[in-house]
Amino acid sequence: MTYDVIVIGGSYAGMAAALQLLRAHRNVLIIDAGERRNRFAAHAHGFLTQDGIDPAQIAATAKAQLEQYPTLKWVTGKAVNAQGDKDDFQVIDDKGEVFHGRRVIFAMGVSDTLPDIEGLRDHWGKRVFHCPYCHGYELGKGHIGVIATGPMSLHQARLMPEWGDVTLFLNDALTLDHETQKMLMARDVCIETTPITRLDNNADVLLEDGRRLSFSGLFTASTNAPTSPIAENLGCAIVETGFGTMIDTDNGKLTSIPGAYACGDVARVPHSVSLAVGDGAWAGAQVHASLVFG
Structure with missing residues (x-):
């Protein structure tokens, strides 16, 4: 046939x-x-x-x-x-x-293809997302982390304050010039330069310096x-x-x-x-x- x-x-x-x-x-x-x-x-x-x-x-x-x-x-x-x-x-x-x-x-x-961070894939679609229109509202205007993967992450970080308080993790994937930093600061985006070690407890980010930061949800540009x-x-x-x-x-x-x-x-x-x-x-x-x- x-x-x-x-x-x-x-x-x-x-x-x-x-x-x-x-x-x-x-x-x-x-x-x-x-x-x-x-x-x-x-x-x-x-x-x-x-x-x-x-x-x-x-x-x-x-x-x-x-x-x-x-x-x-x-x-x-x-x-x-x-x-x-x-x-x-x-x-x-x-x-x-x-x-x-x-x-x-x-x-x-x-x-x-996701960032090579321990625990991230386990939380993909549950507490780690790619689309704020699909999953941002449910985070209740809480603390939101954006894990950088490249230039698209800057767009993501600038957009995400519509849904909560945003921290952008550069994670050695981005280097920001002065104008870009000013642009992010104008959107009240906090910039974190310390690399990520792993994710656990749904949306906790563990950094190389030992700090643990907790979020309502995380976003990354796969x-x-x-x-x-x-x-x-x-x-x-x-x-x-x-x-x-x-x-x-x-x-x-x-x-x-x-x-x-x-x-x-x-x-x-x-x-x-x-x-x-x-x-x-x-x-x-x-x-x-x-x-x-x-």
Whole structure:
């Protein structure tokens, strides 16, 4: 069988794209490995009608709704290779099965490379976050730490005083000139130069000089990259962003390869569930238009 569209990645963006196509009576295959990026978080925020809901429940509800459409096929697994051309793509999964599709949508999301600090990964999505719009309000205007990873951390530190009292940990990742220091001081950001040893007790920061500083929550700018090289191996152009790398697309979510599209975190910045859903819905509509109009 040749599917109208093969969607690689069945999280929020992938399902949003698939929904538009299913409602146009198109045959859609979703291949999903079941590893949502926000699987470490207990609550999703900033998504209209779903504020505070477990993100796993949002995903499960969406999948159950998609499964009501008879033209959907869902395969649990990982797509490991894609080849071919517009109207004749072949996608191979980790079991060696080959699927054929006229269009392909890459929606497999991104991975997060975090600062190499003991205890940080254990608290990721629980007390260490990347998006203040997703998790800042729940910190109750308390003490917030920003752990620097590079230039994007300056943007984060300037923004975060909207949600509480902010300390920026340079952690040997940034050197501030006089103007930058003045800019941060104007936002009442405290600058901490002593490197971090580890994190513990949810959001306690232990410094090399022995001090322990306690926070309501911590933020850091992780470095992102597509979770798989499958799109790049097909020939899709990859672009550098302030967040890392992503698949390059035009305004219609078309990659540099005709017939291949990308959406969600893997093809836009910044990132959130609501932005991924909107991006996916737009991609699905654009893919449908390409099937109709060529």
